[in-house]
Amino acid sequence: MAATVLTSLNFIDGEWCPAQSGATIQTYNPADTRQLVAVYPLSDAADARTAIAVAVRAFPAWGGITPVARGRILSRTAQILESRKGVLTELLTREEGKTLGESGGEVQRAIDIFRFFGGLSYTVGGQTFPHDLPQNLLYTIRQPLGVVGLITPWNFPIAIPAWKLAPALLAGNAVVLKPATQAPGMSLELARALAEAGLPKGALNVVVGEGRSVGHELATHPDVVALSFTGSHAIGQVIYRQLAPRMARAQMEMGGKNPTIVLADADLELAVNLVIKAGFGLTGQACTATSRVIVEKPVLEPFLERFVARARELKVGNGLSPGVDMGPAVSQAQLEIDLDYIRIAQAEGARLVCGGQRLTAGEFAHGHFLEPTVLRDVTPMMRIAREEVFGPVVAVMGVDDFEAALAVANGVDVGLSASIVTRDLKRAMVYADRIEAGVVKINQISTGLALQAPFGGVKKSSTDSFKEQGAAALDFYTRIKTVYLDYSV
Numbered sequence: 001m002a003a004t005v006l007t008s009l010n011f012i013d014g015e016w017c018p019a020q021s022g023a024t025i026q027t028y029n030p031a032d033t034r035q036l037v038a039v040y041p042l043s044d045a046a047d048a049r050t051a052i053a054v055a056v057r058a059f060p061a062w063g064g065i066t067p068v069a070r071g072r073i074l075s076r077t078a079q080i081l082e083s084r085k086g087v088l089t090e091l092l093t094r095e096e097g098k099t100l101g102e103s104g105g106e107v108q109r110a111i112d113i114f115r116f117f118g119g120l121s122y123t124v125g126g127q128t129f130p131h132d133l134p135q136n137l138l139y140t141i142r143q144p145l146g147v148v149g150l151i152t153p154w155n156f157p158i159a160i161p162a163w164k165l166a167p168a169l170l171a172g173n174a175v176v177l178k179p180a181t182q183a184p185g186m187s188l189e190l191a192r193a194l195a196e197a198g199l200p201k202g203a204l205n206v207v208v209g210e211g212r213s214v215g216h217e218l219a220t221h222p223d224v225v226a227l228s229f230t231g232s233h234a235i236g237q238v239i240y241r242q243l244a245p246r247m248a249r250a251q252m253e254m255g256g257k258n259p260t261i262v263l264a265d266a267d268l269e270l271a272v273n274l275v276i277k278a279g280f281g282l283t284g285q286a287c288t289a290t291s292r293v294i295v296e297k298p299v300l301e302p303f304l305e306r307f308v309a310r311a312r313e314l315k316v317g318n319g320l321s322p323g324v325d326m327g328p329a330v331s332q333a334q335l336e337i338d339l340d341y342i343r344i345a346q347a348e349g350a351r352l353v354c355g356g357q358r359l360t361a362g363e364f365a366h367g368h369f370l371e372p373t374v375l376r377d378v379t380p381m382m383r384i385a386r387e388e389v390f391g392p393v394v395a396v397m398g399v400d401d402f403e404a405a406l407a408v409a410n411g412v413d414v415g416l417s418a419s420i421v422t423r424d425l426k427r428a429m430v431y432a433d434r435i436e437a438g439v440v441k442i443n444q445i446s447t448g449l450a451l452q453a454p455f456g457g458v459k460k461s462s463t464d465s466f467k468e469q470g471a472a473a474l475d476f477y478t479r480i481k482t483v484y485l486d487y488s489v
């Protein structure tokens, strides 16, 4: 069955419009690249400048209404998204490749985020402090920043834009959003829902285009006073530098090399379940995916035996088909990166014990499919133990004891999410204290976050200045002003 091809436009000043140059870009289903999914404008710096100018004009009115009024629009957006959950879920799978179950969960996450920030609108305010003198009031207010740029990746094409947009708009900022060109559809659907919910023209503008043109303009334009980015470390660092000369506020969330430690006392069945899900779920294309499993030697062989058996059972396929556990890589380029890392790991001495091959026969012929891959005998200095792959490739490492596991886990230059599987409460808590990561999971998968709690990495995973998600997300998008009032006079 040929699915309908979607034709979408940029969303600027409340209107749907093509790129000023007239250029377009297509997306194809990563499970079957013969299927064209959608056509979008291929915008450039001129479109970005127009969107920024529109946002500058829209900001005073949008920032001037109350948070409660803005929150009502976010709550209505949640309802509208909910009424379209099925359509959004399918489009997400067709454009990005993850399974329908994974897409459905992600769309639900976006709905819940808008509901959460809609409710939170009643609490957006400052603090009062006792003053040293009588009849004096000392308090803070929170104010929006102005025009905020958002640059988002393809791997969570609705959840990440949602978790940046909802607090940015609730705070009263005007926003220009640039989604990744591999999967821009969900960002435009968010704009559609927000517009229907009553968002004033210009408060949100979505410009589809490449990082080097549209992204570069957002990062360097003097009217963009803050920028929140999620993506690779290489690009995050480039953007951070571009923001620095004008001291624009920066929030860069980048990759990880997330460990799951399996101690000798662990419930091995649980450990295998967690690593299967955190390593191969979302085709390993999550910044919080488990890519290193660090196992205490007494249980290394039994763990590997069960883990490999389970990895072999995973059903790889088109995310739209029922019963599929793991979809394709998002693109040919990503697939080649995955295969390169598998080759590099083997050349450095790691042993391939599961998968490692591209799938090309039959139904796989036109997609970017890779087998779930397990490498063993990985040692800490190998590239596969240090560099983010962003694919279904799990490196297993044996260690002598808990201290060695912790040293290996901390021995990389990134720190996003980190799991441990153990029944030993003391070691679990010491791990939480000493692991260099922004998120710690005890007997839980390294992926998956509660939308109401703060999220962000440490070391090279993040600028580590502001957290995302939860009420803490508002700190990035607001400025605190302190007011002194003397009513004794």
Ligand code: ADP
Pocket (backbone or CB within 6 Å): 151, 152, 153, 154, 155, 178, 179, 180, 181, 209, 210, 211, 212, 214, 215, 216, 219, 230, 231, 232, 233, 235, 236, 238, 239
């Ligand atoms: P990912 O592979 O996870 O998408 P990237 O860092 O390549 O990670 O891209 C993340 C986002 O940053 C995308 O929207 C991309 O278009 C954008 N981007 C890429 N290069 C630049 C750049 N030089 N300036 C600004 N944004 C960029």
